[in-house]
Amino acid sequence: MMSWRMFSVGSAYCCTLMLMGVVWCGCAVKEPASLMRVVSKGVPSGWSASKPSKAGVDARWVARFGDRRLTSFVDEALANNKDMKIAAERVLRAGEAARVAGALAQPQLGLNLGGNRQKINFIGFPFGGSQISESYGMDFKVAWEPDIWGRGRAGRSAAIAEWQAGGHELRAARASLAAQVCKAWFAVAEGNAQVVLAKEALRLRQKTESAVRDRFERDMRAEGGSAAQLRLAQVDVASAKAELSATQGEVELARRQLELLAGRYPSAKVVGRARLPRIPSSPPSGLPSELLLRRPDILAAERRYVVTTRRIKEAKLAFFPSFKMTGSSGTTTDALSQIINSDFGVWSIGASVIYPILTGGRIKSEVRVRRSNQREALAALQKTVLQAFGEVEQALASDRWLQRRGRGFREARDLARDAAQSSEEDYRDGNGDVLTLFAAQTRKIKLESQYLALQRMSLNNRVDLHLALGGGFTTSPQSIKKKNE
Template structure:
């Protein structure tokens, strides 16, 4: 008998165990997975840098990123979602424990004897009517009071781990929301850095355009003087001032871009969009590239991959819960307290009452509802598997792309820098040749436009390289040092 009892207990405890659903490894997602990133340096496997924005050595940028990390509305919304998921996990976990409630009942009831099977009526008073003054006979009745004070207990035994699986799924949702918060913080940091460098570049573009307007104004003045004294053709003066007006329009357009970029940046750092944003005067030098680490390291480092994995784990737990809903359940209920017709007796132990009951429920026929719920859970798990694979593939693609284009962007920046210097020299040469009567004035105009375009393209190339460096840091999963990594799976559940 003792042996059979021990075996039954072991079976019941074993039924409460909930295994963690497994996520596919990198080799199951990508054909021919690589041990290192193809576009990375062979020995480039150092730890990923946190607070990567400090590598640009711009104190203003660091200040703005840290400010946005505290005040940005998207981050605060993500924080609120984490708190909601935390509360939902506590709600789901509460189902594992007995539910206890207290209850106080008070009632008064009037019953008549006729309703109890008697036909007695009240006697008729002298002169007609009933004793209470009514004009007709009344049926005899009585009033009773009832008071009770109870503590009620209900508990569904988690024999097969269904409730444990639901609790584990809710906890996985909570952990996924925490990872999504980390992802939002990293994304906002990248947005702030991109917007900051975009604003710095826009202001530099204004300075380039302003310098060009000043130069064209001087050229137009000199050409106008030459035309006035009859040395140059009248058309040259018209062309010079037309080119000057076109440059002024370009300057106005670049100032408009600065205004838009400034107010967009204000929104990121939750500041009033007054257009007053302090920035560096020029784009900083490109810092050395960060270590890329290993492809497999992304699975444990990037918050979006960790969140997708936790979503997959939650889907697996919910599938297990749906399958175990087909099995019988045991509910225990109990009640203890006092009951009396007098309120003063509720604390008297002589009026103590209690009850205890148990029920076994086995679903037999529900129109296919439970089977359909299992199929729906299986479908959601299959969807979560592919969502996880898609997130991993996107992460690998982002890293490889950022690494691969780095050299091309550096080459383009170098070439455009040389082109801008050559174009500046060409402006002076062409104007001197025009003054000497060797070249037409249209050559001067072309060299001026080439110089403006080359300088503008050089600044845009530098900013593009900055943005690619930001994208690389974001793709590698770099982030805030104070963001403690969340566990990648729910904690073991109580047996």
């Protein structure tokens, strides 16, 4: 009867220890509060390069370019890009690390089953011989370190902030990948148009060479000699062929880059007929203060700063004593059939306190290191915010100037087309000279090429503007977990 009572005492202690730990840890660690206020002071009330407008950037801003194939290709890249898979796995690991930090604060319960059989030989005794003995045991072990001062909670809070930072960084990476795909697509589209233009340039050069050759054969020598003019025309034809080959090579490289972004094999067979889309209307820029809550890179930097503040608290609390409580309850017997018999019950309870007295300055140094990490994280956050403001201002200003340049280039291009056509007609009629014809055609081709480059530049800047304003694809750590499960 006494043994059963003693066995019950041990079991009751273990159950009580478990219950205390569960109740103690039942209060879940809350999400760390935002510390964005450290960079919100001094934020301007509006953008210097744009008029005030309502906030609200499209999450699916790629669709604003009006190209379904581009939108589909961006979706493919987001699903198959290897860097995105790597980043997603990092976020998942951060989430599991946060769960591990929380699990370590809870009581740990384990079941221990064991058995032993041994033989002992008696040598030198009067009767000699040997003896075989057996022992079996089963017990439950409980261990718990109560977080009296909150050091564990600070560590778990930091782990949660790390996880959140990873989620925001993944969002930023996905938005950046979408921007890279768009720009690579525009590079292929511009390259296709440049190839068409280079072929047209070659055709014009060959046509001009034929006209010069006809005049030379009719012995109609202009000033400077028709032979020199013919050689000049032949040089232009050879240069046009070389330019066409170079442009085709650039398009092939752009296609391979686009395929790599989408996780495909770089065979240079993608989007053979891609065209530059129209430039969509400018997105609403909103207010600078709203940018702090939209840009995922700013949110990630703020979470990194929160991590350092929680780590400082964790390091400071290392000066306080730590407590550990243990208990076990079970049986031990020499017969396996009696392993669940309470008459053979055993139990133990224990508690310990560890107070750091001499640490060689380790804890103080750790606090100083983490304060340095906090200052670094704050500087990184301030830099990220300032850079974000600069990117928005630059994109808004560039958008305005590119529109003005576009109007000027369109006018110059149309005039160059008319001039080239008039020069060709005059030369055929014998009223013009070959130098004027060469100059008109060269100017026309150059302006056509520059206008294509300007269109691509405007599209790239519009992508940069969407990205700078925080446009992107919504991705949270929770959605990543569900997708992978």
